Amino acid sequence: MIGPIISSGIVSPAWDNIFAVLLGMGFGFALESSGFSSSRKIIGTFFGYDFVVVKVFFTAAIVASMGLLYLSYFGLVDYSLLYIQPTFLTSAIVGGIIMGIGFSMGGFCPGTSLCAAAVGRIDGLVFFGGMFIGVFLFSESFSLFENMFYSGSQGAKMINEAFGISPELFTFFLVLAAVGMFFGAAWVQKKVKKVEY
């Protein structure tokens, strides 16, 4: 059996939404068990007293990256069938800035706000409601942003191609950067005054 299992026809596309629900439940469980339903824990990244967000997401990224490359090497995953989100540089930068401002102001990102809302936290519920208002306003005013949204298109580009190195070498450097950052974050956390929450 060679993955991806839906693209390669092993499993019917009708299972798409079922897998999405199961993976979403697993993701929510991982977030909640990491304490991401607390906005104070999440915002600790910006104030230097708790870097759990960076550690968890960076660990997930490097584990997923290495896992895919090893599975591809052993012929269990067809790397060429994986979907790659197209890069729209301008809208990615603008969206990233807006996302960062919202994250630091609200203490949640979309996924963690759902996590907090699910455990009944009021700030999570408010953030979740605000997110939908934002989505609604964006979709209604999309014609104003359409040109900017689709500008800077670079196709389905991989970051290792931009650097001219193999995915394996890029992943190795990424792991080194992640481990270095974990040690750095631990050092900063020791220096910053602890916050009780």
Add this chain to the structure above:
Amino acid sequence: MERKYTILAVLMIVLALGLVVLPKKKEMKEADPKTLLSAITEKSRFLSVDLVTHRIIENDPTLLLIDLRPADQFKAFALPGSINIQPDSLLSVTTLELLNQPGKDKILYANSDLTAEKAWLLATRYSVDRLYILKGGLNEWYNTIIKPGEISTAASSTELDLISFRNAARQHFTGAGQTTNEPVAKKAPEKVKVVRKPPEAASGGGC
């Protein structure tokens, strides 16, 4: 940092290093659609039966004949030096490795062009180079080389050379009887001269 996280960090680095150090597997790259279209429209992929036959007789070491017919047909008869590959195993790892042998001209053939064309298209898409098709397939080869053709007295010298070559090739493959090098022209029927005996002189009589 806690000891367990240090151990996990070292483990991650070792695994990432493994990715870099592991030997690379050769991946078959698919041909660009424009390259493929250009290859399809060009007719140089077809090789004439005369050219292929010449190379077979010369024992050309760069020639690799690939018979795409069923195994029983291959066993019954095949061009000398050919190997049998079933079309459904054309894209297997072993077959692709064989097709990607450097320094060989791979010539595909079946009874006609159809199967060979399909196989050529699939293999070319996998960037297999130096891949050709025997024009007309085995049927054309048989009708041209093995089956003696009619010779016209008005044939040009080039055509006569070709006919000579085909005759020699027929002899090479079948060991059939010798044939003259020159074409036998049709002789006009000879006119028979009737010679009438002169009447015998009458005898004088007596016995």
